Amino acid sequence: MARRGLLLILSSPSGAGKSTLSRRLMAWDPSLRFSVSATTRAPRPGEVQGRDYYFETRAAFEAMVAGGQMLEHAEVFGNLYGSPRAPVEQAMAEGRDTLFDIDWQGGQQIKQAMRDDVVSVFVLPPSIAELESRLRGRAQDSEEVIAARMAKSQSEISHWAEYDYVIVNNDLEKAFNDLVTILQAERLRRDRQPQLADFVRGLNREFSAR
């Protein structure tokens, strides 16, 4: 029996390093597939169809939801966002793992749909001061926007205890190593190595042939 790919869910408040960790993990293991979200919002300059998002009409998106073709979806400020199921199932069948950079609501929906195939990791910031300074550092946003982001961060953090693993991102190198360690260990779980049943049958044939 061949190995089935697992689904690695990475969540954190924005500013805690999740995107950097995702990018580094994708570079570390080229066999990983990144789950690209579908959305009904208009592309922004520079965004590429299929790389940044699958841009869909609302009618097409809603048809996918109705047909069970979204693993999770949500409406945010009037736009729909979701994770298409088909590429995930294809990767699983090929034995490739899929990485989701996703919030707690999406993570929870995927966990409900895919159960034991899901491994979920929450990244905590070392402090709120650090989180805020990263949020401020990367854009010239108004105080209102910053305040809204911080409120969203607090709400996201309140779901940390629903995850399988938790990493505190005090140090990016350490946090990245922790993430790699989690993925490697999950691949060593017995129930993720169904091909070992054949291997052990081979060992038993060797015993019998002695």
Place this chain on the structure above:
Amino acid sequence: MARRGLLLILSSPSGAGKSTLSRRLMAWDPSLRFSVSATTRAPRPGEVQGRDYYFETRAAFEAMVAGGQMLEHAEVFGNLYGSPRAPVEQAMAEGRDTLFDIDWQGGQQIKQAMRDDVVSVFVLPPSIAELESRLRGRAQDSEEVIAARMAKSQSEISHWAEYDYVIVNNDLEKAFNDLVTILQAERLRRDRQPQLADFVRGLNREFSAR
């Protein structure tokens, strides 16, 4: 809430590299505690009380079993062997992990007694030819003794699917890295980091104080 130490059970047929892996893991992390077995058999030359075994009289051993002071025990060729509970519980309370080099029967009894605190790892040999050559290489044993060991190995291997993780020891360095990876990842599991509840309360106080 402080971290509670976990119990790492390592099993394999003899000759698959379990003892070498145990020794290297103990050297890698000096905070680990190795579970020394108790036994009623007589000490052999060079064996040290408390390092190789806790040598006990049968009466003392049986009193420990009756008092629930053995996590697991079994009788082998007329001698009793077991894992004393008290040092394990002390290590757990100190947040130190305990390593057990133990067979499937002992592992199963510990799993039943300690449930979610247990992480179990089975080490498979790359082949039976390799297993036999390691068994023959290390002692001048009679064919009968070799045959008995091989039969015990086959029986031990038949329990591989009862473990949380499985490592195939094709290469000792790789197998050792796998073992370290499993221990590190298990330490990152949310339910093994109860101290994070305090940490997140601190983050929430920081949010409130903004």
